[in-house]
Amino acid sequence: MSPSEPLLGALQKHFGHSRFRPGQEAVIEHLMAGRSAAAVFPTGGGKSLCYQLPALLLPGVTVVVSPLIALMKDQIDALAARGIAAGRLDSTLGTDEYRALMAALRDGSLRLLYVAPERFNNERFRAAIARVRISLFAVDEAHCISEWGHNFRPDYLKLAGFARAVGAERILALTATATPPVLDDICRIFAVQPECAVRTGFYRPNLQLLVSAVEARARDETLLGLLAQRAPGPTIVYVSLQKTAEALAATLAAAAWPARAYHAGMKDDERAAVQEWFMASDRAIVVATIAFGMGVDKADIRYVYHYNLPKSLENYAQEIGRAGRDGGPSTCHLLLVTRDINVLENFIYGDTPDKAALGSLLDELFTAPGGELELALTELAARHDLRLLVLRTLLTYLELDGYLEGGTPFYADYRFKPLMSSAQILARFDGERRHFLEHLLRLATKERLWFRIDPAAAARALACDRERVIRALDWLGDQGMLEVKVAGVRHRYRRLRAPDDREALATALHRRMLQREKAELARLMQVLDFAGLSACHSAALAAHFGEILPQPCGQCTGCQGLAASVRERGASAIPETLAVELGALRAATGQALASPRAVARFLCGLPSPLLTRARLASHTLFGRCAEVPFEQVMQWAEDRLGAAA
Known part of the structure; x- marks a missing residue:
């Protein structure tokens, strides 16, 4: 055998x-x-x-x-x-x-x-x-x-x-x-x-890759025309923003197409309802952000449209890969609007922190007393104006570089609701275990329906390790004696060594984040290069993933000799009066708009913890330059605001 x-x-x-x-x-x-x-x-x-x-x-x-x-x-x-x-x-x-x-x-x-x-x-x-x-x-x-x-x-x-x-x-x-x-x-x-x-081979011959260059104002009309000229079939239309998903789904529905929106801002039950509706239909259209499609096992998706540009060729490949899993012919059509680059670039620029934020983070991490740290990451990110994912990335860098060692995260807040009386619980134990549980339950603080207990404080009072307290509460929960809830996750870190020069380390971390920013921007430019190809799109995409096709696919836009023209992206001008308006606002808000990058984030409509805390996301100037390339706005901030920025 x-x-x-x-x-x-x-x-x-x-x-x-x-x-x-x-x-x-x-x-x-x-x-x-x-x-x-x-x-x-x-x-x-x-x-x-x-x-x-x-x-x-x-x-x-x-x-x-x-x-x-x-x-x-x-x-x-x-x-x-x-x-x-x-x-x-x-x-x-x-x-x-x-x-x-x-x-x-x-x-x-x-x-x-x-x-x-x-x-x-x-x-x-x-x-x-x-x-x-x-x-x-x-x-x-x-x-x-x-x-x-x-x-x-x-x-x-x-x-x-x-x-x-x-x-x-x-x-x-x-x-x-x-x-x-x-x-x-x-x-x-x-x-x-x-x-x-x-x-295995990346190329799938049943997928036809098409690209059409269109003006932003004609995009809806173009999509409606494509839907009308093709046979109905399950369809995904990918967009960049949640508000675009809602607006476009409404536009398609108004034109009598069976379309619904799907994005991460919807409630869980709403998203589940849309997904179930899509799975059961042979002509449904879902207008979605990238939140949709991952793990959706529907074999007969006939069309995938990119209403907005994908942010990388990897994202594009993943999204078109949801089409035609049954082996039947499927069309993947990208509507190329070069002004979409502004929105996608802003996502990338919004993640890069100021060097000052990195300096203040390192000051807190390496000047606190003792060698053990217990960090509430959301609060730490807000204090230093960092997005949460960026903070987690920075902490990972510090671990990999030998400055910190991550420990087991823990919950600072345990709550429980007894499902039987204390006497009934204790009657099931004897000896030292009964004595331990009796004292543990007495340490809990009564609230309206629940009891609250701090495991660390309880462990100190009982002269035991914290793990014994956790094991006891969990076991009582598993046995149906208590209903246990946890909250307030804290991340443990141990300082292995302090940086010789915190300023130099902040500079190195900032340079590393700028390198990531540059890499993400390069990935975005790869999408533009791919869209404008006059050669075989299928072959170019396969080559990106390490597969060399023996011959062109013969059916994509490039093979048909219909290469899309990648136009120069337009951009709105920065208003002449903006410097005066912004100057008054900066004077009133202090540190929230202290650097050129912070100013650029604010003007391009990119939220950050500090902007949110200063309630600037609702200001009339927030997002005023959303149609202007971020680099142009930041250069303007550096030139106009000077050293004061």
């Missing part, structure tokens, strides 16, 4: 398939041999089977890390329909659901556990999962681990360390959008041998 025959038998038995898709068998064989692996398959290429099938054949549990709640829900529903025990751990679970899930994890009946990367900030989860055998640790969207990838997430850098700490026996890293350098990063960080990295 060949090694693949048992795998084919399991594939047929559990999933009803008679053969593997390209790359799946090689990845699964690596995992079954005890080796870690990486899978780079195109969107819709069957990555999920690479961990779902091994999860049924290996002992222990398979932990699947994914940022996509929609993917978790859809996959768990599909697995349940096949009689496979899988669950997800996220903030939507009620107390009873959480308790049942953790019981299934402990007793070994759960085969797959889906979690978001942020879940590893939860000390209760970290403690629980450390006691379970993890045969496979699967990381979806693994390109997020690469600092120089298109969607770097600091939480991902810590996943490899966590997998090692809990004794995960093998790791599987999965992505659809890794360029060759990013795949090298993935393999290095997750310790995947090069021969265990499986990349």
Whole structure:
């Protein structure tokens, strides 16, 4: 019997398939041999089977890390329909659901556990999962681990360390959008041998890639015309802004098209309703930000339109990859409006902090007494005018450079509601355990319906470690004696060494952030270059991901000799009176508009913690220069405001 025959038998038995898709068998064989692996398959290429099938054949549990709640829900529903025990751990679970899930994890009946990367900030989860055998640790969207990838997430850098700490026996890293350098990063960080990295062909011949250059004022009319001339079919129209999604969906609906908006600003139940409506329809149109589509397993999407430019070729590839998963012909049409560049550039510039903000952050981190830090990140970000993701990135840099060591995050605030009397609870214990619990419950402060307890203070009062307090509360919760809630996450860090020169370190960090900014801007320019190609678009996109096509696709805009003309982007002029208006405002607001970059962010309509705290996001000048390139506005601020800026 060949090694693949048992795998084919399991594939047929559990999933009803008679053969593997390209790359799946090689990845699964690596995992079954005890080796870690990486899978780079195109969107819709069957990555999920690479961990779902091994999860049924290996002992222990398979932990699947994914940022996509929609993917978790859809996959768990599909697995349940096949009689496979899988669950997800996220903030939507009620107390009873959480308790049942953790019981299934402990007793070994759960085969797959889906979690978001942020879940590893939860000390209760970290403690629980450390006691379970993890045969496979699967990381979806693994390109997020690469600092120089298109969607770097600091939480991902810590996943490899966590997998090692809990004794995960093998790791599987999965992505659809890794360029060759990013795949090298993935393999290095997750310790995947090069021969265990499986990349399948990126090119999909059933996707026709089209680009049309249009004027901003004619964009709606162009889209309506394209919809009218093509046969109806499930359609996604991607936009950059939530307000654009709402407005365009209304425009299409007014023209009698079955269109609805979808974006991250909607309530969970509203988004779920739109997704279910789309999944059930053969002609629905969803007008969406990039919040839609990730994890949506609909095979017959016939059209993907980009109403606004995607922010990178990686994003573009991921978004068009949702079309035609059934193998049928599908059209991916990009409407090129060069003025969209302003909005996308502003997203990038808005993340780069001032050097002064970095200096003040380092002052706080390295001048506080003692060697241990307990940080509330949201509050810390607000104090130093940093976006939260930027702060997390900076702390990760300081860890990687040996200045800090991250510890287990913890909750500073525990609340519980008794589900039985204290006497009934204590009657189930005797000796030292009863004595401990009796004193622990007395330390809680009564509120209206709940009791509040500080685990650290309780541990000091009881002369025990904090972990014993947490274990006791969690156990009482699991047994249905208490309903336990937690809040106030704090992130522990230990100072390993202080910088010799904080000013020099602030300069180095600022330079690093500027390099990231430059890299993101270059990715955006790659989209413009791609859109204006007179050669084969399919071949150019495949080459970006390391695949060389033997011949042009013959059906894209470039192959048809219809290359889109990339016009110079227009820009609104900066009003002559702006310096006077701004001068009065700056005099009244102090530090909120102290630097040229802060001024440029304000004028381009980019919020920051300091601007929000100063209530400037509602000022009439906020966003006054949203149509002007950010660099031009910042240069204006430097020239007009001078040293005072």
